[in-house]
Amino acid sequence: MLNQNTLPRSKSLEEVNASVDTTHQKSFWRKLFAFMGPAYLVSVGYMDPGNWATDIAGGSQFGYKLIWVLLMSNLMALLLQSLSARLGVVRGKDLAQASRESYPKIINIPLYILAEIAIAACDLAEVLGMAIGLQLLFGWPLIWGVSLTVLDTFLLLFLINQGMRKMEAFILVLVSIIGGAFVLEMLFAKPAFSDIASGLIPSIPNNTALYIAIGIIGATVMPHNLYLHSSLVQTRKFERSIDGIRKAIKFNFIDSAIALNLALFVNAAILILAATAFHKNGMFAVAEIKDAHKFLAPLLGTKWAPILFAVALIAAGQSSTLTGTLAGQIVMEGYLNLRIQPWLRRMITRLLAVGPALFVIIYFGEEYTSKLLVLSQVILSMQLGFAVIPLIHFVSNRNGMGEFVIGTWIKIGAWLAATVIILLNIKLVFEEISGWLATASHPTVIWLTAVPLAVAALFLLLYITFQPLVVNALRPHTVAPHHRAVEYQPLAKPIYSRIAITLDFSEVDKHVINNALAIxxxxxxxxxxxxxxxxxxxxxxxxxxxxxxSSDQKNLDRYAKDLREKGYRIKVELGYGNPKKCIPKIVKNFDAELLVMGSHGHRLMKDLILGTTIDSVRHSVKIPVLVV
Known part of the structure; x- marks a missing residue:
């Protein structure tokens, strides 16, 4: 299922990968502090504006009775996030990279598309949430707030260039603002703790409560956080020994437990606030963020309650958009191995969310934004299983995880959590599509679009669930051990004495080098x-x-070191600019007798944008060219 080698590969979030050194910290508390940070970036996804709507609806309609759903969702999230962190620590790959290496392209392409759609849907809720917060606090039109969120892209670029620790500190400040605001809200609301404790007893009063419970779970356990966490844990540099990896897993679990419990407090505070302020006063229909803000002051008797509510909403939207954009970068690089400029990656991710929001506000009006929020949560729910199931398969695979493979009880718990989440979300999607069919003036459109897409998604879900199990049962195979050295099988006598090899740091490089060395x-x-x-x-x-x-130079040096240790005579040359001009020049200066190149898959639009490098180089040199 896995294909690993020692040749360099693109690293997850390469600009900050292993940028925080934990190896110099000796005491337990100093080392824990060095590891803490990634889970706080992940935790903001559990308190984003998409969660607020479900928490407010649950509290206003059913009081404290759904608090147990928040607790159950948090336990599921902690389990799945710990598995995500384990994958990143042990294998040094994020979830998207592991999927690309494990599934065929025909499966990875729809998985990538679904992941991008889910991240855009998440980002959409966060963009709208921040815009609503700005409107509530300053009276700005929604279209201004939505447009302003485009600038988050440059804020993220600035923060990540300042280093991972400064970015984590910025997010922690925002999380502290959210938490502090709701501590004060609780003081204003004065909830009865005996009523809160009664909400820990599982109960579902009716079908509406079930629907809201599904929404709470779907909004809490979000797929982009699994991609994000498996990448962020790789920002820590630690000793790659058995003991070092074991300690990294332990410290990341502690980090996750603290951060996600803080997110649980915020979600519970929102639900409790709605229960105390609205449900107890007979206001059972408060489900929108704007309505909740409007009624807080008269019900709680202080003007600070709605102000703190709006400030916390802005902080939640801002922090969530930053981490959502990071997740977009991780997914694009992981599934496609696509290296484009960081600012462009982040701008694309942001525009995928801002575009639909602006369209709805301009053409339908601000009152439709609540429906857009609901739609974003449904889309998010549909994608959840496509991240959870591969994650469980990867951390259950002994060939990839070695002695760090998860145990039987954790595996049972993970599959149980996945089953509950997926079944509830399938029900949510079914109910939503049924509602569309019942109310649509042209239901044929729904039958020709939403229904086939949902059926196709279900078949894809079944494939990624059972394919690894069927393959392992029917076709025994030997998987390459972790960190296996690349094996070269050259011919007995050299044919050429001076050989040039072009590389692009992809999987193709292994085959290019093997062919060159064989000759x-x-x-x-x-x-x-x-x-x-x-x-x-x-x-x-x-x-x-x-x-x-500098990264490319380090990769070349790694290739050279690996081959020199095997006894080969290696030089490296880094060129700059147009490869069609630089490669022939380097080949001639080296006085090469043979040039070996990889056919790196430039087709259609890539050929139009980048040009056909192989053909140009082949006609510019006077020596044989082997294209692998």
Whole structure:
């Protein structure tokens, strides 16, 4: 199921990967502090504006009776987030990267599309939530607030360039603002603690309560957080020994437990506030954020209650949009192995959320934004299983996880949580589509669009659930051990003595190198070539100093070190700008007798944008060219 080797691969969130060193901390508390941070970025997804609507609806309609649902959702989230962190720590891959390596392309493409749609849906709720908060606090039109959220992209770029710890500190400040605001709200509301305790007893009063409970679970256990957490834990540099990995898993679990319990407090506070302020006063129909804000002051008797509510909503929207955009980058790089400029990745993710919000506000009016929030949660629910099920398969696979594979009881708990989440969300989707069919003026449109998509999603869900089990049962196979060295099988005598090899740091490189070494053998001299194609490299050439250039140089050096240790004579050359011009120049300067290149899959639009490098290079050199 896994295909690993020692050749360099693109790392998850490469600009901050292993940027926080924990190896110098000796005491328990210092080491714990060094590991703490990733879970706080994850926790903001559990207190985003999408959660507020379900918590307010649950509290206003059913009082404290659904608090147990929040507690159950939090336990599920803690279990799944701990599995996500384990995957990132042990295998050094995020969930998207592991999926790309484990499933065929025909499955990975729809998984990627669904992940992007889910992240856009999440981001949509967060954008609208922040815009509503700005409107409630300052009276701004929603369209202003939505447009302003585009600037979050540049805020994220600034923060991540300042280092992971500063970004985590910024998010922690926002989380503290949310938590502090609701501590004060609780003081204003003065809830009865005996009533709160009664809400811990499981009960579902009616079908409406079940629907809201499903919404609470769907809004709490969100798929993009699983991608995010498996990547963020890799920002910590720790000793890659058995003991070091075990300690990293333990500290990340503690981090998750603290952060997610803080998120539980915020969600419970919102529900309790709605129960105390609205349900006890006979206001059972308060389900929208704007209505909740409007009624807080007269019911609680203080003007500060709605102000704190709006401030917390803005902080929740701001923090959630930052982490949602990071998740978009992780998914794009993990599934597609696509290297584009960070600011462009983040702008694309943000525009996918801002576009629908602006469209609805302009063409339908602000009153339709609540319906858009509901739709975003339904879309989010549909995608949840496509992240949870692969995660459980990956951490249950002994060949990939070694001795850190999850135990039987954890596996049972994970599958039980996944089953509950998926069945409840299937019911939610079914109910929502049934509602559309009952109220739509043209139900045929629903039958031709939403229904086939839901059926296709169900079949995809069944495939990723049972495919690994069927394959393991029917076709025994030997999986490469973790960190297996690449095996080269060269011919007995070299044919060429000077060979140039072009690399792009993808899976193709292994085959390119194998072919080159088979032809040349250890008596030959090789030059490894990679071209930096960024805009800065095109303008500044070898004078460019940026992260991608230094990263590419380190990757080349890793290739060279690996091959030199096997006895090969290796040089490295980093070119800058247009590969069609740089590669022939380096080949001629090296006086190469053979050039080996990989067919790296540039097709259609990529050929139009980047050009057909192989054809141009082949016609520019006077030596044989082997295309692998």
């Amino acid at each position: 040349g053998n250890q008596a030959a001299e090789y030059v490894l070539i990679h071209i930096v194609e960024t805009a800065g490299a095109l303008v500044w050439g070898e004078d460019i100093e940026d992260f991608e250039t």
